[in-house]
Amino acid sequence: MTEHQEVDLAALERALRTEVDGEVRFDAGSRGAYATDGSNYRQVPLGVVVPRTVEAGANAVAVCSRFAAPVLSRGGGTSLGGQCTNEAVVVDWTKYCNRLLSVDPQARTCVVEPGIVLDELNRQLAPHNLMFGPKPSTHSHCALGGMIGNNSCGASAQAYGKTVDNLRRLEVLTYEGARFWAGPTSDEEYARIVAEGGARARLYQGLRDVTGRHLAEIRRGYPKIPRRVSGYNLDSLLPENGFDVARALVGSEGTLVTVLHAELELVDVPAAEALLVLGFDDIYAAADAVPQLLEHGRPSQLEAIDGRMAQLMREEHAYLDSLERLPEGDSWLLLQFTADTKEEADEQAYELLRALGRDEDDASVALSDDPAREQEMLKAREAGLGVTARPPDGSETWEGWEDSAVAPERLGDYLRDLERLFGRYGYQQASLYGHFGQGCVHTRIPFRLREGKGIEAFRAFLFDAADLVASYGGSLSGEHGDGQARGELLPRMFGQPLVDAMGEVKALFDPDNRMNPGKVIHPRRVDDSLRLGADWRPVPRETHFAFADDGHDFGRAVLRCVGVGNCRTHQGGVMCPSYRATREEEHSTRGRARLLFEMLGGHDDSPVTGGWRSTAVRDALDLCLACKGCKSDCPVGVDMATYKAEFLAHHYQGRLRPAAHYTMGWLPLWARLARTAPGLANATLHAPGLGRLGKRLAGIDPRRAAPVFAPASFQESWRRAGRPEPDPRDPRTVLLWPDTFTNHFHPHIADAAVRVLEDAGFHVAVPAGPVCCGLTWISTGQLATARRVLTRTTHVLRPWLEAGTPIVGLEPSCTAVFRADAPDLLADDQDIQRLAAQTRTFAEQLVNHTPDGWQPPRTSRAATVQTHCHQHAILGADPDRELMRRAGIDADVLDAGCCGLAGNFGFERGHYDLSQAIAEQGVLPAVRDTAPSAFVLADGFSCRTQIDQAATGRHALHLAEALALAMDGPPPSDLPEMAVPRPQPRPAPARLLAAGVAGGLTGLAAAAVLAARNRARRTP
Template sequence: VQFGADTTEESVDRAHRFIEWLTGDKGYARDRIRVAKSKQEGGTSEHLWAIREGGLGSTAFPPDGKDHWPGWEDSAVPPDRLGEYVRKLREVMDRHGIKGAMYGHFGQGCIHCRLSFDLRTADGLATYRAFIEDAADLVVALGGSVSGEHGDGQQRGELLEKQYGPELVQAMREFKAVWDPQAKMNPGKVVDPYRMDENLKLGTDYNPPRIPLKFAYPEDGGDFAHATLRCVGIGKCRVPRAETTMCPSYQVTREEKHTTRGRARLLYEMLKGDVITDGWQSKEVKEALDLCLACKGCTNDCPVNVDMPTYKAEFLHHHFKSARRWRPRYAYAFGFIDRTARIASRIPELANIATQTPGLSRLAKLAAGIDRRRPLPRFAPMTLQDWFARRGGTANPTGRPVVLFPDTFNNHFHTQVGVACVEAIEAAGWRVIMPEQHICCGRPLYDYGFLDTAERYLRRVLDVLRPELRAGTPVVGMEPSCLAVFKDELPKLLPHDDDAKRLTRNAYHFAEFFQTFGIRPPALDGKALLWGHCHQRATGGMSPDRQLLEDMGLEVNDLQGGCCGLAGSWGFESGKYEISLDCGEQALLPAVRDAEDDCVVVADGFSCKTQIEDAGTGRRALHVAEVMKLARDLRGRSPHAVPGRPERNGPSRPTPPWRERALRVSAAALLGAAVTALGVRAARH
């Protein structure tokens, strides 16, 4: 029960009088009553409101597997008759064999509920109609209204004669006819309404085609069509401010087709086949999905967990199945970046000449379909795996084992992060195991629908890690989006593989590993601005990172809302530069610009860090492991104990001896010259 009043004191006083009434007149034990204070008063009552706001989602798809639908979701009666109404409504539900939970605004007598209507069979539709008519009779008899706070729409238009009587509805009809004699304005509502059981999303003719799928959709009984019905339409994904991650594309474009809801609706229409008639080949659906960043915001923030990144990957897989249909160039460039990076890292100096020299880099971007304004990432002088092997493996051969997954981004680009991760884990006494082979979770492949290849990559990961998985060794990720594959995509793609289940159960984001195993981090004084990668927010959240930094002694500002806008390779794709930066401007980039000089900017995601640098904020974000290294180097002193921004004192990438680098560049130059000479000679002949 919430109490409102003109002043805080008055509302608290009312609450206490209510408690006295409950414990005195009603005989409730005091320990059965909890008083929740609002956030402004240092309380946590917003957690209770989160439960209330989750009402719709949790009543839509209850665990018994039977879907609950709207239809009688907004009735209201005078508040003093609410008890009587609820009891009698339950009787009506029982009479028709209908189930459902109720919630709402009891102080105003308004009840919300979704009920277990069967909207796919003729019998079910007859029951639906009979129930709604009985419920409407009940509400009218109690002096209430069939719609409490929302509109009548088509669903309850037919009931208005019960509520207002035929004479008043006729008056409305005549009034409307004066202004709209040809009944062109919003026909079928209020007067001469459509029937409540026509134009339904489902109905007796609902039978969308089902094709073999790549993902398992366990929450939807393995049915993609059911997944497209998941959206309950309340539009939490249409919030224009970046309060949650969902939905960054709408936060920028403000267009319905770029909301999670709009995309879900288009996928539904695609399967239904009435409006969109070319099914999985639809260009309209592809266009709407193109601006989906696959950030996973909806999988966490939407009340019914609409999983648009999975639907997008599934769609692209089928859309591009035909050998005659090619994906955009950037799909190949980024989807297989693990392979390109593997080749480039043999002579990274040459690769960097191609990607960093003006003119050459322009050509490289053109070939790869990358926006010309995006700087290309620089390859590290040596890979993390190479560094680890050269130092002779782990420094703690007798410690407790943990697998550190060498993702493409920290293995080939941000190797200083990888080194910091190894050292942070070893400083805690653990033995780091790093696979020596080429290994990749396939993260970028999902974004472009290369799902057969992604599955092969995952099977290889399982092959390589199998002994450790079966031994129960924890697997730690440095890059949140790669680790998220093991928590999210893996069980959906290989739902019946026990080793996959072992990996999902034993996979930890970097800070999560430290928190789970109770490892104390080194001390560091000062302030930190923490930015969570969207995939991490959706697969475990940022509390472990915040807690770890606080345990170190830092004062943490845990920034919420929106996406950095780079979202893997999405912001690199040609045509997405502006919108990518606009996404970042919703929350992250202004906060980084405003951060004080001695504040450590912390971000674990490769894309988030890249966006912070590319957007010209003048700051470089550090991975949590780099912050821990900074702490060990500074031995607990504040970062402002040393001059300059904290990142200036962050670790740098490991480098092989200069002789080795000179040798391999010379060898490559000689090889290039020889190939050119042979080419010229062949051309002459």
């Protein structure tokens, strides 16, 4: 019998909705999204509450207590020990309860709500030149409440200690309703609390009683090492430690109290930093060197990377710039020094080198005081979990023994014994890295968690590993806590008497075991509630995409998500725009991956039913912009845009689709039909009454202006010019790809590109017939049609494909289709493979393949540059940066995320507000702040459209346009860019509107009939 079987869920839900100011969700989608965290474990919650205030969160706990329902407080949900998954009511504090309430710069303290993210806190503290010291690798998205619950550390703990070392007070709430501030307790304060009586007095008396009876065991039994995170902090209750109840509650993982507020101790932001990297023959030699390094130096960070991790980065083409800066060796130690000045930080590094008898010029030494370079190097170390999770060889690695810790002076011997233990169980090729300055070791192990024997070995290994680390006087966990992964192992480390003492504390605070039950104390077995497990039987799924990198298995593709939560970041990169605007787990890449996992089946208790027809999955994917940011920004390469397209293809198979799938999804066809009378088409689309009606019927948001068709397409103008077709085999020939957006809406961009390419010495060819990459059909999940469109396209392109002619794309989203989507959709088509290999961006062609001596036309202009999401994720923007540099463009390349339009997404009804909210998070404010004389550059049609329609007062240009303008020389009187006109089609005369309406509707009807006939012919 599970803990919640006696709970009246319907009544609980009603009470929560009535009494709690928050979002109360007992639906399948929410429960599926919160069913697991970053661990191996999975437990479906009863429901989810997202309180709007801390008081509302406290009310939610009170309601749950009245119904005897278990409670789980959750922050970023990145826990690796299973702390953040439970059959309980999940209280997610991160969406609303995320404020910095006060700062005292003199005392160097602040008060925060539990849902505030660490990086956001430090951004708000920056004006005071203060920060919170501990910095886990998840600093961009971990919440302070979670850090307190987990006693988080990170690389900076070398200088600042763990979360427990940086905490002054906590306001906490017990399951039975006692609410109070806790901190250090003097004898006088203790006497006052006891005299007041009540629940708090009972708790304090009980804690003193437990401590007093186990005083010697607590003093002896807690390892005296820098990184002990396992178990409750009973040592904080020792008299010599001030009977600090707040610090005793840190690391209790929500099993004792709910944290409502925290008063934190802050540190100064370092003024200067230097990074010293030392190479070693292997990771054991690196570990052996740590004590000597600590003896002669005081690094603020001392991190390790082994050769296995570096090799995986090379195979995955990740952090290659950082790898190139590593000195000779097969394993490396990264030591960061901080000081008030650059010279002082450098001197610390030089002083250590002298003590070691090494020199800056040694091949095994690299020294940097470039902050940007240092951050990239340290990011490479932080990326260890993602890099090692899904090796390119197709194997799978898992957490379970990912952060054991020993004294630094015993680290080398411990690693050798751990490696021998790996060998006994056949767990070769496990990477070893981590916070070596504090003896903390990270690793992911190829446990076989899909089969009974593999799970037996997993369990046996954990007990042997626990005995090993205990024999070294170490800790089961040096960073990630116990949860379910190590709770059962605690007696191996502490002995049963100390674990029994922890159980007494649990009984004091939570006598009925309702606070995150089954974690730390009275834990579930380490091999229970596994996300996979021997009884996991997912339903095989036939797919349109090949998923070749995942063994042609959609399920393995979904399992790429390891829950690290980088998709929940608030700034930088592209991933995940919908989460950044909504702060909803369900609308993060991770949340969607969790729902797709539930959709696969395999667990009898899955809340997500219906397979491909699941409405819960459809609703979660509805707000996915298909920006592909996750494909590059996710450390394990989750490609939610592809998963979404695959899902939509099956979800709507044989069923009526949303109207936008027929309008925006078939845009290339409608654009070709509009060529018969573009002026009438524009008049119809923009007529005040009729345009609004048409948008409603087409599934387009009425606030979104329809793009304007050009008077003549680029291909039409090209044919009329009668230009001779160059020889495809001439090495100077390039084929300019006439994508739908450039061809029909912005042909002037293609004209500009031709001018620049010809100036560079190329002979430009253009396909004579209609061609399309199929992008709009792919993004709407009409994959069978997309395959046919791509196949027809390759037939048209065959002469150039056979000749090896470079194909130059101007629209990043279409170019990315050729490089990524098309080869996955038509994996066995050799012409598609040739197309992928021969496709280049405009900048790639000009930077990497122009004749020697050619230089782009120069313009001394600044530019704000918005990189298209697909370019960021698939194509890369380095050639564009280089081309702009050569052209004299002072480019400010935004790191502001997605523009929010994302192809059809921002046009579809129901998406407009989110689209604008995403744009206002970075792109549009940056455009408005751009100097009038500067360019606004955006190669993506969606980006330009969003900027043009958002009343920024600016027109965004393609890079090809900027270079073509430079060819014409400076504008008169230094004419600012915003005054440079973009060719605009003239609207049709009013008297032609009726004819336009009739013609447009007739054309649409005829096209629909033609499409239906074609489908009927293809149906057996």
